[in-house]
Amino acid sequence: MKLSMPRFDQAAVLVVGDVMLDRYWHGATNRISPEAPVPVVKVEQIEDRPGGAANVALNVAALGAPAWLVGVTGQDEAADSLAERLHAVGVDARFQRIASQPTIVKLRVMSRHQQLLRLDFEEPFRTDEAALLAEVSTLLDKSKVLVLSDYGKGALKNHQALIQAARARNIPVLADPKGKDFSIYRGASLITPNLGEFEAVVGGCSDEAELVAKGLKLLAELELGALLVTRGEHGMTLLRQGFPALHLPARAREVFDVTGAGDTVISTLASALAAGEELPQAVALANLAAGIVVGKLGTASISAPELRRAVQREQGVGRGVMTLDQLLTALEDARAHGEKVVFTNGCFDILHAGHVAYLEQARALGDRLIVAVNDDASVARLKGPGRPINSVDRRMAVLAGLGAVDWVISFAEATPESLLEKIRPDVLVKGGDYGLDQVVGAEIVIRQGGEVRVLGLVENSSTTGIVEKIRRQQ
Structure with a gap:
């Protein structure tokens, strides 16, 4: 039932x-x-x-x-x-x-x-x-x-x-x-x-x-x-x-x-x-x-x-991969307990050490971490032919297994702005050399009373680099 x-x-x-x-x-x-x-x-x-x-x-x-x-x-x-x-x-x-x-x-x-x-x-x-x-x-x-x-x-x-x-x-x-x-x-x-x-x-x-x-x-x-x-x-x-x-x-x-x-x-x-x-x-x-x-x-x-x-x-919706309805229910409970919610997003095609370090840093900014993952079609549009290497269900399953990650959800749009409007995170996190004005969804989160943080990435760790290295060795 x-x-x-x-x-x-x-x-x-x-x-x-x-x-x-x-x-x-x-x-x-x-x-x-x-x-x-x-x-x-x-x-x-x-x-x-x-x-x-x-x-x-x-x-x-x-x-x-x-x-x-x-x-x-x-x-x-x-x-x-x-x-x-x-x-x-x-x-x-x-x-x-x-x-x-x-x-x-x-x-x-x-x-x-x-x-x-x-x-x-x-x-x-x-x-x-x-x-x-x-x-x-x-x-x-x-x-x-x-x-x-x-x-x-x-x-x-x-x-x-x-x-x-x-x-x-x-x-x-x-x-x-x-x-x-x-x-x-x-x-x-x-x-x-x-x-x-x-x-x-x-x-x-x-x-x-x-x-x-x-x-x-x-x-x-x-x-x-x-x-x-x-x-x-x-x-x-x-x-x-x-x-x-x-x-x-x-x-x-x-x-x-x-x-x-x-x-x-x-x-x-x-x-x-x-x-x-x-x-x-x-x-x-x-x-x-x-x-x-x-x-x-x-x-x-x-x-x-x-x-x-x-x-x-x-x-069975305590942690892990969720639908939007399940996630909104979990968020309501988290906020009732005064928990701070952190949000990040990306393709996470081949999970590597840089991803793990970045997600651990993001989780340290609050009590709950949501990772929104681009679905396969949106990854192909962003990364080009041959991507993603792993399908969205496999990418989400791996992310859900990380101790730093509480909830994983996918999205089909080019950006997660629609999700941000519904989820209303306390902190939006992005990795890289972005200025705050360059982070997609920053205006939405700030308007809702949240904050935006940009975290550095681990050097020499990228999915694209891993893919190129594999191709060179073939």
Whole structure:
């Protein structure tokens, strides 16, 4: 399956559900209490993170998508902490604050990256359903996807009213379900139970065939658009009526903490769909995102650059020979990481010591080096009959094998000016005795805020000289 990085900046997502604060007390454990056989933790750091539906909204914002959040909290310090942290990452949070009830807080005591104890502070909320629906209805007009993040804590009581409000506007509804009654999600575009939640509703599944059969039956009964069952180390399974089951393997290299993994799945899925991705591609992106987040400690999110790099690894476009589309994706990631991009170009017909030294000098001017190579027809026009000696695919393969070179791309025009307009390098490098005003493309790079450098060449090293020497010895 071909994956690409969606444009999340216009992918507005509305999250509605049970918000909570994940609070962490970190400290060293060096002794056992004299009062009871329990470790004593000297608390040295207190950390607050948005949890539940708030973590879903946080994940949406971390991908660069506009995020709204509607939920219920108390009128207390925990709600203030939640609001502050969500606002800091760009989430527009609309809390229904109930003074007589506490904000849900999950307190975890941590030592040496291990969880020793969890304490929950919560009561089921007495949500004002009409007020919540009114708030959601207002925000739906700005949104492309609605997410129901249900933890069974009481914020969501009128599921059907919310689903119907979204469907009336042709807005997809994604639900992360809770409990044994999935009928409350009837008519949703997609629900994302984990395997345990799914089997609690449909019964145990001895193999994938039984899981698929029971899943398709549930789809029909509840009039769902799709069903995504997350299956831990076995990956995830997407079911749709009229389509073969899509089984995706787990992508985690190392599982450190599964806290919030379901939040990452549904947030990535919702953001990708809001950005216009087809459902199978959106699910594959969510699977990649889940593989990243379970390698982190505690309730965590992934950023757009992290996901982009995972997509590049998936497509095999980390380094080497690239198409223009692949290169532009790689460049977007490089710039997101603050990397300086260097560009040079040439025929590189027979690679020699002068080329290697020159490319190493060019690479030293930045963090990434792009080498643009003239295709065979343009080399013939520049160098005359009998050139190139090596075809463009062979020339690019050799260049891609050099440690100094990150990306190689070919071009057919007489000059690389069209490429320079699209690539916008930070540094344009040319070798030889050129003045800056003689370097092709210099004006383009300087206009875009870059610089132009001319590097010397190694003496007595040239492809033309090598070719003439070979001809003389024949």
